[in-house]
Amino acid sequence: MKVLVAVKRVVDSGIKVRVKPEGIDLQGVKMTINPFCEIAVEEAVRLKEKKLIAEIVAVTIGPKQGAESLRHALALGADKAIHVTTEARIDQAVQPLDVANILAKLVERDNYNLVLMGKQSIDDDFNQTGQMLAGLLDWPQATFASNIQITDGVAQVIREIDGGLQTVKFKLPGVITCDLRLNQPRFASVPNIMKAKSKPLETIPLDKLGKLHNSIQITKTEAPAVRKGGAIVENVDVLLQKLRTEAKLF
Amino acid sequence: MKKYLNSFKQIVGAQNMITDPFDLKPLNQDWQRFYQGKSELAVTPTSSKMVSEILQFCNQNNIKVVPQGGNTSFVGGATPVQDELILSLRKMNNILEFDTTTSIVTAESGVILQSMNDYLQTYRYQMPWDLGARGSCQLGGNIATNAGGLNVVRNGPLRNYILGLEVVLPNGKILDLLNKNRKDNTGTDLKQLFIGSEGTLGIITKANVLCAPIPEQRQVFFLELKGFDEAIQLLRSAKQFEQLGAFEFMEGRILQRCLPFNPQLKAPFEFKADKYYVLIEICGQQIELEYYFERLLKHTEQIVFNQNESELQAMWRWRESVPENLHKMGHVLTYDLSIPPDKFEWFAEEIYPERKGPYNAFYGHLGDGNIHYNIIFESVEEMHKEQERVEDKIIKLTKSLNGSISAEHGVGQLKRHYMEIQKGKETFGYMQELKRVFDPNNILNPEKLL
Secondary structure, eight states: OEEEEOOEEEEEEESSSOTTTTTEEETOOOEEEOHHHHHHHHHHHHHHTTTSSEEEEEEEEEEETTTHHHHHHHHHTTTTEEEEESSSSSTSSSSSHHHHHHHHHHHHHOOOOOEEEOOOOTTTTTOOOOHHHHHHHHHHHEEEEEEEEEEEEEEEEEEEEEEEEEEEEEESSSEEEEEEEGOOOOOOHHHHHHHTTTEEEEEGGGGTTTTOOSSOOOOOOOOHHHHHHHOOOOHHHHHHHHHHHSSSHH | GGGHHHHHHHHHOOEOOOOOOOOHHHHBBBBBBBOBBBOEEEESSSSSSHHHHHHHHHHHHHHHHHESSOOOOSSSSOOOOOSEEEEEEETTTOOOEETTTTTTTEEEEEEEHHHHHHHHHHEEESSSSSTTTTTTHHHHHHHHHHHOOHHHHOOOOOOGGGGEEEEEOOSSSSEEOOOOOOOOOOOOHHHHHOOOOOOSEEEEEEEEEEEEEEEEEEEEEEESSSSSSHHHHHHHHTOOTEEEEEEEEEEEEHHHHGGGOOOSSSSSOOOOTTTTTEEEEEEEOOOHHHHHHHHHHTOOOOEEEEEHHHHHHHHHHHHHTTTHHHHHSEEEEEEEEEOOOHHHHHHHHHSGGGOOOOOOEEEEEEGEEEEEEEEEEEEHHHHHHHHHHHHHHHHHHHHHHHBSSOOSOTTTTGGGGHHHHOOOHHHHHHHHHHHHHHHOOOOOOSSSOO
């Protein structure tokens, strides 16, 4: 069984972002694998360790530095990598439908049995790509996976939904998007990151696989409103008064 | 203390007095709950002038005073022994200025270490020392202890970074040793006496601190080694790294026991009791990973490193949570010693041959030769029974290695009775004389250090 894991390179969630009118300032900013994509890679590696899948191929779309995220995926245990190259801004111009179309092309080319990806990326929070890909391929999908079991070509996935947990079952091939509680990715080891250098990495210019239509335009980027200071009040009467006159609740 | 309440009201105002026993409770006790004071009054002055008036009054009336910062002492240095007046610096928490050319910050001694860093971050600077208690410990307390911490291997001791101090002496006089000159060779450097004096010579109220630039990049490696000698070999290599930021050591026997206390925390390894672990931080501009891969792989293949900020924090959390986790494992006797780094394991074997007996383990700033040696007991009775015997052995062994019985934690109440053995009669004698010079009535932090 062959698995395609799509990974996106995003701004490191541990650092403070700077907002500019044209978008987030990416200049000299530390970037890393999107946390949910990393969970997807880890899950693929665990499935391989359980001998349920034979080969893991990691793919990313982006500029030259994107190869670092592929190296990370290879160090975690992926076997091969595909780098779809583009100079377009990954956090703005590389949009879900275009990504889904490109991934669909790769699936058709290489015959994967399963596509694993993060449920959403932390830069745009679209949460669309996996679903669109399944639609384009006419494949079953299970999103927000918190548990994945594969037996005899059948995937059983527990999904985290608003009401609690939902279990779905489908015959592979299919698309599964991964949620936070699915697993905790391992640390990359130095020997593995060095071995990753010799694992196959295929580079494909984006226009060979698809096109970026920019059908969604970003019209404004702004930081969230600064939280106004609260106040400590003397007693409940003052609280009620402030709720009435200042917060205008009633 | 009751007869003086009105006088203190005149000096500090009722709003700067704490008399409620419930509010005094945390101030009367150290965080490890080894010591219990009986103070009935704490004052929270808001200016050096107020501190001066308090001390002048106390000196005249022979009222003993305990200066208190964040109360994070490991040695009971900041809590009353009896019913001394607690003088808390918490309200003197203003950062007065930062000189962007000289990178010197001037602040009152009640500023919390983390707050200093939050302020300095805007200028891309940080405090040159760092320790686990950063969210609670205060500038004055750090200086009075000559705090060590995690950055000593990179930046050197705290002493190097204090350019000036304002100190209120026990007689109330304000000694102005503030100075923003990087170089000043004009005779005996009095401020050095107060750094590390643990509040026994004067109360630090302001400081001029030379700050360090925030490293552009930080990279953490966590290594698993098969033997302690491998850790020493690794240390020898790491000392050649110009960008070495930190070198911390943990025995596997401690980390393995920490696993259940950090269930959600991503572990770099499945910690094993018979292995040894080292955390190396590299910081600087343009960290060339391949350079470190090559050199570290010569020591072991078991190396992981962080790919992002949250992994970096996770690796540090394993190291920093050791002290608090130890306390969850039982009753802990902890010793903060300086000995030759290559003798850590030998030392532990000498105390408990084959490491048999109560659970014992060491961890710490291997890069500075500073070992935190811990013995864990199931009950307080067992601990007290064993303490005298083992402590005597530890102190004597440390002395025989020409080591220090307190590398960074200070002396406080905990190690007072070892001072003469540690320093020798002559040196200790001079220390006591100096105490008499500044504090003839012995009102400041009595029964501590000396």
